[in-house]
Amino acid sequence: MAKAKTETSMEKITSLCKRRGFIFQNSEIYGGLASTWDYGPLGVELKRNVKEAWWASSVYERDDIAGLDAAILMHPKAWQASGHVKSFFDLLVDCKNCKKRFKLEDLTESGKKKIGQAKCPNCAGTSFTEQRPFNLMFKTFLGPVEETGSQIYLRPETAQGIFVNFNNVLNSTHKKLPFGIAQIGKAFRNEVTTGNFTFRSREFEQMEIEYFVRPPEANKWYKYWIKERFDWYVKLGINPDNLRIREHKKDELAHYAKACADIEYKFPFGWAELEGIANRTDFDLKQHANLSGKDLNYFEQDSKERLVPYIIEPSGGVDRTMLAFLIDAYREEEVRERKRVVLGLDKRLSPIKVAVLPLLKNRAEIVKLAKSITDDLRKNLCGGGKRVVYDDTAAIGRLYRRQDEVGTIFCVTVDVDSLQDKKVTVRQRDSMEQERISIENLKNYLGEKLQS
Ligand SMILES: [Zn+2]
16 A cells, blocks of 8 residues: 655655645845754654654663763863864865855865866856865854954864863763763854755754773774664664764774774765764873863773773764655655644654544534643653644544644544544554554553653
8 A cells, every 4th residue: 555665855855844844944034054954853853763763762761871061162172182273174265257256175175186177166267266264163252252262162073172171071970991982962153155955054053972981992993883873863763774983994984983884875866974973082182181181081990000091983963864854754645645744753753642633623522621631641651751642623634644644653533433432443553553442441451652
């Protein structure tokens, strides 16, 4: 009955996101702010669920990782230590004819040809200004005086907040190597080239683990984390055929990294990075120790040895991960010669777990019963905290289709018979199977099915 998954286009996803309230253009009434996005009523739920699934597997299900939530603003010396002040920039050139600005690497195919051979993509001009470095960090000022001495940055990555807290976490948790610190938070990069919807934006959210290991064991843990993180996406429903691991070549590596592999997803616009797993060596801790003058060694109790741990960093983007889940879950089926759009999200990710729908909204007893079932599920389903909605804004067929389209796992329909037999119809999203369940048993029945 159901047809196989068709290729999902970005147009279909962006249209669904706007229409159903997942993602909106930021400041839309003013014409929008370039490459900046707002998450709507369903988007905020999906995003929270993605982050919660990550936090559960990275922190709650382990003994060796603790959480952290560091500030976005940091001491400016932190960015000197990290190398961002000196080397986090793009080289830009202007077209002398149309004055448009470009990244040098975009015009020279990442250095494969000389700028003298380049053509302006806008006006086909061939004359460009000298290249100038453009730092990608957003600058702002601390306090009421806008002078160089008070200039600070919005963090371009969350990782540095973890490194500068290395001693604090170590001393407060008494962790032994290997151990990690996990953090989810916003980061900002004044990217010259943005695009592909939420894939690359100037304000974004990262989910990062910094995993501290004995240097000789670094490669073992590097491999461990590549597998661990790949499996996480598959466990939450991404088709493994749409995922691949790409090892960076030596000339692609960041200045601090010894090895790096990307987990890539097959987006409609091509393979692109969801997450990078890097062996950052002891670069960061050594740099911060040097600039701060503080001892950031780890003291090994057994051997009485002091050492600077190596760091393995799995670093994922929340926004692009959410986008990948949306694309991978989207499918169109033909059911009884009608098109059905389904967001086949994993039950842990679906924004809405249960929708309660009255079959007749002009029958007061049915509405009353449906609302009391909604209240009860909100308070008691899986201990509460699961999104349960009540909806009577259309006929039942249309309500089902709307819920399928946003990935709601179960629809509970209250009808005339429910008033007599105290039973409701429970419809499952993927199979569309319907079952009569007693109202008394409903929360246990749904709770069991929603339990991961
Ligand atoms: Zn031009």
